Amino acid sequence: MEVYAGFLEYTDYHVGRLLDSFGKTNILNNTLIFYIIGDNGASAEGTINGTFNEMINFNGMAAYETPQYLIEHIDDFGAHNSYNHYAVGWAHAMCTPYQWTKQVASHWGGIRKGAIVHWPNGIKAKAEIRSQFCHVIDIVPTILEAARLPQPDSVDGVHQKPIEGVSMAYSFDDPKAEERHFIQYFEMFGNRGIYYKGWTAVTKHATPWLFDEKLSPFDQDVWELYDTTKDWSQADDLASKYPEKLWELQRLWPIEATRYNVLPLDDRKAERFIAKLAGRPTLIQGNSQLLFEGMVSSEQTILGIKNKSHAVAS
DSSP: OHHHHHHHHHHHHHHHHHHHHHHHTTOGGGOOEEEESOSSSOOOTTTTTOBSBTHHHHTTOGGGSOHHHHHHTGGGTTSTTOBOBOOHHHHHHHHTTSSSOTTOTTSHHHHOOOEEEEOTTTOOOOSOOOOSOOOGGGHHHHHHHHTTOOOOSEETTEEOOOOOOOOOGGGTTOTTOOOSOOEEEEEETTEEEEEETTEEEEEOOOOTTOTTOOOOOGGGOOOEEEETTTOTTOOSOOTTTOHHHHHHHHHHHHHHHHHTTOOSOOOOSGGGGSHHHHTOOOSOOSSOOOOOTTOOOOGGGSOOOTTSOOOOOO
C-alpha cells in the first residue's frame, strides 16, 4: 500500500500541474473537467497475501509467493522489476463501506467511485454534492451537450451506433432534478447487477482472486435486493421481504443485457486472456516474430506463447 500511496501522490501532483497550466493560460474557468477517482473499485487480484508480480496469480502459481518469499523481496516492491499488488484485505478496506471489490460488477464496491466536475463558467453551483445516478457512459453525452454539439451519425464515413449514456448536465444546477439515467445493467465474469429507479438487484457469481474457482451454473446464483435510496451501502438485503420487486428487476436484467450485447455470458477467467480460446481476432499470426530494442508493446501485439514450448534468441 505504500507503493500505491506513492503513486497516488505522484498522480495528484501531475494533475495539479495540468490544472495550473489551465489557470496560467486563462482557460480553466471555461474548461469542463471530469476527475473520476479511480476506474472501478479497489482491485482484489493480489491474492490473500499480496503479490510481488500479479501475473504469477494469473498463471495459476499463487502458492509460489509465500509470506516468506514476499518478505525477502520487500525492498524491491515498486521497483522496475516488480509488478506488485496489495492483498485482498486492503482491497476490501478501500471499498468500504460497500461490499466486494473490482470484478464484482454486481455490488457497488466493485464499480462505484467518486467524481468531481469543474466548470466555473458553465455551472453556477459551487462545492455541492449531487446524488442522481450517473454512469461513466454519461460523460460523452454531457460533453456534447455542454459544447452544443449533436451526437455524430457518421465518423470518417463509418456509421456510428447511438451513444448509450444520458447527459448529466441537467443536474449541474438543480440538486433536486429528477433522475434521467434510471436503469443500468452491470456484468463482469458472470457477476451481474441492475439499477432501476433507486433499487438494485445483484448477484455475485465469481470471486476475483480465485482463478481456479469451481463455478456454479448461472441459474443457481443467489440474487440480493437493495433499496439504495435508503440503504446506499447495500447492507440490508430485502430479497425475502420484497420477492416481487426482486423478480421485477431480475426480468429487466436480460432485457438490458440483450439490448447492449452482453449475452452470451462468459464466466471464464484465465482463458479469456488467450485470444484463440476467447474467440477474439489476433493481430499477430504465425510462429515467429522479430522484436527490436526499445519496442513497447501490449500483449495483443506479441505472439501468444502461453502454455506453449518456445525459444527466445538474441
